[in-house]
Amino acid sequence: MQEGAMQAWIESSQFAGGNAAYIEELFELYLDDPTAVSQEWRELFDTLPQGAYDVKHSEIREQFREAAKNKLKQAGSGSFNAELAEKQVRVLQLINAYRFRGHQHANLDPLGLWKQESVPDLDPNYHGLSKEDMDLEFNVGSLMIGKDTAKLNEIHKALDAIYCGSIGAEYMHIVSTDEKRWIQQQLESQLGKPKFSTEERKRALKELVAADGLEKYLGSKFPGAKRFSLEGGDALVPLIKSLIRRAGVHGAKEVVIGMAHRGRLNVLINVLGKKPKELFDEFAGKNTTDKAGDVKYHMGFSSDFETEGGNVHLALAFNPSHLEIVNPVVMGSVRARMDRRGCKDGSKALPITIHGDAAIAGQGVVQETFNLSKTRAYGVGGSIRIVVNNQVGFTTSKQEDARSTQYCTDIAKMVQAPIFHVNADDPEAVLFVSQLAVDYRNTFKRDVVIDLVCYRRHGHNEADEPNATQPLMYQKIKKHPVPREIYAKRLIEEKIVEEDDVKGLMSDYRDALDHGECVVDEWRPMEAHSVDWSPYIDNDWDVAYDSKITVDELKDLGHKVTAIPAGFKLNSRVAKVYEERVKMAKGDRALDWGMAETLAYASLVKSGARIRMTGQDCGRGTFFHRHAVLHNQKDAATFLPLTKIDEKQAPIEIYDSVLSEEAVMAFEYGYATAEPNTLVIWEAQFGDFANGAQVVIDQFLSSGEQKWGRLCGLTLLLPHGYEGQGPEHSSARLERFLQLSADHNWSVCVPSTPAQVFNMIRRQQLRPVRRPLIVMTPKSLLRHADAVSSLEDLADGKFHNVIGEIDKINPKKVKRVVFCSGKVYYDLLAARRERELDNVAIIRIEQLYPFPHEEMAEVLKEYQHVKDFVWCQEEPQNQGAWYCSQHHFHAAIPDGAKLSYAGRAASSSPAVGYASVHKEQQEKLVNEALSI
Ligand code: AMP
Numbered sequence: 001m002q003e004g005a006m007q008a009w010i011e012s013s014q015f016a017g018g019n020a021a022y023i024e025e026l027f028e029l030y031l032d033d034p035t036a037v038s039q040e041w042r043e044l045f046d047t048l049p050q051g052a053y054d055v056k057h058s059e060i061r062e063q064f065r066e067a068a069k070n071k072l073k074q075a076g077s078g079s080f081n082a083e084l085a086e087k088q089v090r091v092l093q094l095i096n097a098y099r100f101r102g103h104q105h106a107n108l109d110p111l112g113l114w115k116q117e118s119v120p121d122l123d124p125n126y127h128g129l130s131k132e133d134m135d136l137e138f139n140v141g142s143l144m145i146g147k148d149t150a151k152l153n154e155i156h157k158a159l160d161a162i163y164c165g166s167i168g169a170e171y172m173h174i175v176s177t178d179e180k181r182w183i184q185q186q187l188e189s190q191l192g193k194p195k196f197s198t199e200e201r202k203r204a205l206k207e208l209v210a211a212d213g214l215e216k217y218l219g220s221k222f223p224g225a226k227r228f229s230l231e232g233g234d235a236l237v238p239l240i241k242s243l244i245r246r247a248g249v250h251g252a253k254e255v256v257i258g259m260a261h262r263g264r265l266n267v268l269i270n271v272l273g274k275k276p277k278e279l280f281d282e283f284a285g286k287n288t289t290d291k292a293g294d295v296k297y298h299m300g301f302s303s304d305f306e307t308e309g310g311n312v313h314l315a316l317a318f319n320p321s322h323l324e325i326v327n328p329v330v331m332g333s334v335r336a337r338m339d340r341r342g343c344k345d346g347s348k349a350l351p352i353t354i355h356g357d358a359a360i361a362g363q364g365v366v367q368e369t370f371n372l373s374k375t376r377a378y379g380v381g382g383s384i385r386i387v388v389n390n391q392v393g394f395t396t397s398k399q400e401d402a403r404s405t406q407y408c409t410d411i412a413k414m415v416q417a418p419i420f421h422v423n424a425d426d427p428e429a430v431l432f433v434s435q436l437a438v439d440y441r442n443t444f445k446r447d448v449v450i451d452l453v454c455y456r457r458h459g460h461n462e463a464d465e466p467n468a469t470q471p472l473m474y475q476k477i478k479k480h481p482v483p484r485e486i487y488a489k490r491l492i493e494e495k496i497v498e499e500d501d502v503k504g505l506m507s508d509y510r511d512a513l514d515h516g517e518c519v520v521d522e523w524r525p526m527e528a529h530s531v532d533w534s535p536y537i538d539n540d541w542d543v544a545y546d547s548k549i550t551v552d553e554l555k556d557l558g559h560k561v562t563a564i565p566a567g568f569k570l571n572s573r574v575a576k577v578y579e580e581r582v583k584m585a586k587g588d589r590a591l592d593w594g595m596a597e598t599l600a601y602a603s604l605v606k607s608g609a610r611i612r613m614t615g616q617d618c619g620r621g622t623f624f625h626r627h628a629v630l631h632n633q634k635d636a637a638t639f640l641p642l643t644k645i646d647e648k649q650a651p652i653e654i655y656d657s658v659l660s661e662e663a664v665m666a667f668e669y670g671y672a673t674a675e676p677n678t679l680v681i682w683e684a685q686f687g688d689f690a691n692g693a694q695v696v697i698d699q700f701l702s703s704g705e706q707k708w709g710r711l712c713g714l715t716l717l718l719p720h721g722y723e724g725q726g727p728e729h730s731s732a733r734l735e736r737f738l739q740l741s742a743d744h745n746w747s748v749c750v751p752s753t754p755a756q757v758f759n760m761i762r763r764q765q766l767r768p769v770r771r772p773l774i775v776m777t778p779k780s781l782l783r784h785a786d787a788v789s790s791l792e793d794l795a796d797g798k799f800h801n802v803i804g805e806i807d808k809i810n811p812k813k814v815k816r817v818v819f820c821s822g823k824v825y826y827d828l829l830a831a832r833r834e835r836e837l838d839n840v841a842i843i844r845i846e847q848l849y850p851f852p853h854e855e856m857a858e859v860l861k862e863y864q865h866v867k868d869f870v871w872c873q874e875e876p877q878n879q880g881a882w883y884c885s886q887h888h889f890h891a892a893i894p895d896g897a898k899l900s901y902a903g904r905a906a907s908s909s910p911a912v913g914y915a916s917v918h919k920e921q922q923e924k925l926v927n928e929a930l931s932i
Helices: 003-010 020-032 039-046 057-075 082-105 131-135 152-163 177-189 198-221 236-249 264-270 276-283 326-340 357-362 364-372 398-402 410-415 427-444 471-479 483-493 499-515 551-561 572-586 593-606 662-674 687-701 704-708 734-739 754-766 791-795 824-835 853-863 882-892 915-930
Strands: 137-139 149-151 167-170 254-259 301-307 310-316 349-356 384-389 419-423 448-453 610-615 652-656 678-683 715-719 747-749 773-777 816-820 840-845 847-849 868-876 898-904
Touching: 020 039, 020 082, 082 137, 082 152, 082 167, 131 152, 149 152, 152 177, 167 177, 167 427, 177 427, 198 236, 198 264, 198 276, 198 427, 198 483, 198 499, 236 254, 236 264, 236 301, 236 310, 236 349, 236 384, 236 427, 236 448, 254 264, 254 326, 264 276, 264 310, 326 349, 326 364, 326 662, 349 357, 357 364, 357 384, 357 398, 357 410, 364 410, 364 662, 384 427, 419 427, 427 448, 483 499, 551 572, 551 593, 551 791, 572 593, 593 610, 593 754, 610 662, 662 678, 662 687, 678 754, 687 704, 687 715, 687 734, 734 747, 734 847, 734 882, 754 773, 754 791, 816 824, 816 915, 824 840, 824 868, 824 915, 840 853, 853 882, 868 882, 868 915, 882 898, 898 915
Parallel strands: 254 310, 254 349, 349 384, 384 448, 419 448, 610 652, 610 678, 678 715, 715 773, 747 773, 816 840, 816 868, 868 898
Antiparallel strands: 137 149, 167 419, 301 310, 747 847
């Protein structure tokens, strides 16, 4: 700070009679955390000229001292009690210490097994405050206990009640002063113990009775069956219901919940209102679907829930056993619902994700999902994260083995989420925290975490023996009363209910289960939703769809996608691309890949289909081919020509993604399963990076429809092709997708021309089928002289699953037919032309799955005399399509003909690292394919 400014500031009237040491200590507190001093002081310190924060404390201290000396001299003030002022600061330090570290002394563990370290800062002695000071009156500073001054004793007790009761609040890592003050206001003004009405308390008891009752019922009716009991974490049921109620009152229309198996059946029955009878049928093993199905604790559910703010639609996401992966799926589903409702801030849709303590600390996708939370493409206005913290992961104990941090929730600090640890045996504290969480999320649009500290009454599942690995914990659990008993006792003592009332609640609940109908009072039948999936249900791949488009329409679209606003200065290389596109739009130049793809998007948004594309660098395109998002070289402003197609067009959003595959692909899966009217595309930077999201491909994309009946039209664009770029940039692992292909679960395409990519993209959205589309997209073909199409080719309107011979080769002369897919076609074509071979025909299979048997039969009609068929691929023999698709090739060729392989030898690595070896291999495989 400038000396003059500091002097002027200190000499201002606020310091008359002041004491430099006092002010200086206050200032230090303020520098540590602005919320530590009262608002008055904060405002004062806030007026310090910019730059004060960079000055060393010792310098400021000196200036304070000088100024105070002068002030005191001038005022002749002898009345200032320096000792008391010093203590006053100590009191503020004590308050601050509680805010920072009170949670470490909070009563969080229902079992009382946590070894809590003693925190010295929470002892007044540590701050130089003695027993005698306890009766002295102090200013409470920024502590919001409803009065300006209080005895130290009272302040200390209040701090204990607020910060060391059943709630341990971790929020001082948040940088925003507003947010911290907001949380302090909520916690401190209620002295950590909000008052709930008798009705609310009775309802909480009823919900605990339900949570406990269901598990007991299942335990006795289906002994030994796996149900991943909630017992110990029973408060989860009142917690979620309270979140929904609060969200509903504040305007939420939809809540999407993601959770793993622990407590899931309980949530299904006691929150979402699934009929117990249906669950019992599932326990009895009754089959209700013709699909592959899934175990009951993976199943999703949808219903409506009545709140004082209107009905809220609930959707519990379907979920595989892979813990934590459902979180980004839930976020994507919420984002789709927000977009559908035109809601930008998340106020209409709330994501709630429920985690295990071991998984939230252990699984990397948790970090990836937190990282999505404030980005343009993936923000959902904050989420509520609940940890069902039963202090053990399967058989792995809490700290020594499961993690390296004190709390399992530490990862949430990366996005400065507040974390409320709460003792699950205190349902009122749980309800309080639920309200705090919803209000915080709605106010600040940020993530918030509730760490529900509980225990697990049984083993990992009910057939398991937990004493084998956690003997002491389970001895304790055995003697520990269940949450319902603890809360009932409390309400009986407080004369809110009587013993018989509790017994009545329990027997009523059992009767309701016997009856088998819905047991949730707030349950309401689902109203018609804004999205209708029925047009897509049970349609075969060959269902008819309207794909008409004329050359004139294409020219008009071409004109629009190349119109750049006046004054928008393109980079010279991009300008060149656009100049060429202008010619393509007029029909003066053949279309390349980038233009055809852009026209596909333009035609779709014009016809009313929304588009959402994300991926690493997809705005420009990894290979400099797309340029959908333009960057003004003058001011870095961006422009998306595809948003200017038509006044009535559908929105299109193209975002460069965060550098993640797993969370991002899962997010897009969640989006696409919630929204059939948007073409959702994820593009990999290089195709092989998709294996960072292998769990999404295996557990959701390939099999979600079979397991859960959930359709999903997500498109994956995976750059693939052998260009001598080494093992990591060649293969999108085609073989893995083909291996997972069955039940017509998705289509796997390798388009080889711009017209094909145009019609493939349109087909994906226009055809009333919503199944994933996996595309091996090219790299060098993006600029290959032969890989071009005319406007007429595009207007053909059809994606050809098979493309027959294009050169004028007399079929009768043909002695060998080579099948291939993708870029190698152009190598084969060039070599054949160069060698002037007229006895080899080359046929491209553009869709490898579902295999186009009919189109193949059509194309092969003229080659029925041929005995020699070859499948040629660039990938090593154990990769690519050879092993997974050869049964289809065999089925396609005439009886008695032989099928052989031309391609790289089997290899554990996808490609060689040396360009020269690559070239040799490539020449060899082309030779093999063409040499009869
Ligand atoms: P939700 O909004 O996710 O709760 O879905 C409401 C209803 O729409 C569900 O009960 C299903 O009948 C239907 N539905 C939702 N998503 C899909 C999907 N991906 N595929 C098929 N039907 C769906």
